[in-house]
Structures are given as structure tokens and as C-alpha cells.
Amino acid sequence: MTPVTEGPDGHRVPLTRERVLSAALQLVDAEGLDALTRRRLARELGRDAMALYRYAPDQAALLDGIVELVLNELELPDDGEDWQTQLRRSAHNFRQLALSHPHVVNLLLTRPAATPLGLRPLATLRPLEHFLHMLTTAGFSPSQALRINRAYVGFLYGHVLAELQDMVVNPDETDDLLRLGLNRLPAREFPLLRGLATDIATFDGAAELDYGLDLLLAGLAAQQDEGSDTAGSDSTPGRPS
Numbered sequence: 001m002t003p004v005t006e007g008p009d010g011h012r013v014p015l016t017r018e019r020v021l022s023a024a025l026q027l028v029d030a031e032g033l034d035a036l037t038r039r040r041l042a043r044e045l046g047r048d049a050m051a052l053y054r055y056a057p058d059q060a061a062l063l064d065g066i067v068e069l070v071l072n073e074l075e076l077p078d079d080g081e082d083w084q085t086q087l088r089r090s091a092h093n094f095r096q097l098a099l100s101h102p103h104v105v106n107l108l109l110t111r112p113a114a115t116p117l118g119l120r121p122l123a124t125l126r127p128l129e130h131f132l133h134m135l136t137t138a139g140f141s142p143s144q145a146l147r148i149n150r151a152y153v154g155f156l157y158g159h160v161l162a163e164l165q166d167m168v169v170n171p172d173e174t175d176d177l178l179r180l181g182l183n184r185l186p187a188r189e190f191p192l193l194r195g196l197a198t199d200i201a202t203f204d205g206a207a208e209l210d211y212g213l214d215l216l217l218a219g220l221a222a223q224q225d226e227g228s229d230t231a232g233s234d235s236t237p238g239r240p241s
């Protein structure tokens with residue numbers, strides 16, 4: 001990264017919270033979380049480290065701000081689409097966001113959990129509120145929508161973390177078994193895993209995401225249909241409001 005201390009007119013660019021967080025995110029994207037220190041960030045901004053305390057008083061605030069900045073990039077689907085289409089689009093949008101900021105994925109998972117729900121930045125709660133609104137509008141009860149959100153988010157993070165794993169040991173090797181280092185596993189103990197070398201090596205993240213969504217959405221649709229069939233019960237999950 002190249003420090004930017006002056007604007008087009010030659011005047012010094014003033015610090016803002018957004019500028020500090022943007023510089024922090026650029027640093028993390030380029031070099032990983034270990035590179036993010038207050039001294040290094042100050043150098044990238046062309047300022048003294050003490051100048052950053054006004055915008056990020058500690059490392060936790062800096063990390064939370066990065067999470068907020070990244071989630072602000074998340075495109076939420078249009079309310080005019082049906083709920084299954086919205087869930088699919090949201091999943092693919094989140095996957096693209098994660099691939100754009102791979103070093104931030106663990107932060108997206110851990111930082112919100114470190115803060116009570118009501119004290120989190122609004123940007124981190126808007127996707128959840130949008131999700132709950134979308135599902136309750138589709139006929140699920142609020143409590144059922146919350147449960148679905150937990151399952152959906154857990155699935156998404158699991159998929160993204162699996163996709164981001166560095167699975168290739170020898171990238172120049174043409175044999176899949178050798179590329180993945182699976183040849184090191186005892187053949188008698190791991191016959192199935194060794195036999196799946198080509199499937200693992202040809203992993204298609206978008207296609208696998210759709211496969212998982214097919215399973216998840218089929219279950220939710222069945223639950224919604226069941227709720228419609230038993231609409232006379234107030235306690236039935238998926239009952240239209």
C-alpha cells in the first residue's frame with residue numbers, strides 16, 4: 001500500500017473513521033490480519049499512531065469497524081422476489097463478498113459474537129433484520145425465521161470456510177492424488193478419501209453452494225407447506241401471519 005497524505009489540491013487529507021477503516025481493510029486484504037497493527041496502519045495513512053485513537057481506540061474497535069465496513073458491501077436482495085430466490089441470491093452475494101475479503105471471513109464470524117446483540121453496529125444487524133422481514137412476509141413465524149437464520153448462516157459460513165481452505169499441496173502436479181497430498185495417507189485406512197481426489201481437486205464453489213441450498217430450501221419449503229396445511233394451529237411453524 002502507498003501512503004496517501006495529500007489530496008489533488010496538495011492539501012493534507014483529513015482523517016475520518018471511514019478513511020481509517022478503509023485503509024485497515026486494504027491492509028488486511030493485501031497482507032492478512034497479522035499485518036494490522038496500529039503503527040503499520042498509521043504509516044499507511046501517513047500519520048502518527050496516536051492520531052488513530054480518536055477513530056479506533058483499541059484493536060477490538062478496529063476489527064469491529066472492519067466487519068462493519070465489509071458487511072456494508074453486502075448486497076441484500078430485492079423484496080419483490082420470492083423468499084427462496086432471495087435466499088439463493090443472498091448466499092451467492094455473501095460468497096462473493098467472502099472471496100473478495102478472505103482474510104476477514106473469520107472476523108465476520110467471531111467479532112459480532114463478542115458483543116451483545118443490541119450493542120453491535122447497525123450495519124451488522126441490517127442483514128438479520130432484512131432476513132427476518134423476508135421470511136415472516138413469506139409466512140414463517142418470527143421465532144421460526146430466527147431458527148432458519150441460524151441454520152442458514154451456519155451453512156453459509158461452513159461452506160465459505162471450506163472453499164477458502166488451501167487444499168493444493170503441489171499445484172504443478174497433474175495427478176489429483178499427488179496434488180492434494182492424499183498419496184501420503186495409508187491406502188487401507190483411507191480408501192474412500194483417496195478415491196475422492198478428483199472430486200476434491202475439481203471443487204466448484206458456486207455449484208456446491210447451490211447443491212447445499214437445494215437441500216436446505218427443500219426442507220424449508222416442506223415445512224412451509226406443512227404449516228399451510230395445518231393453519232388452524234397458532235403454534236404451527238411456518239403458519240402465515
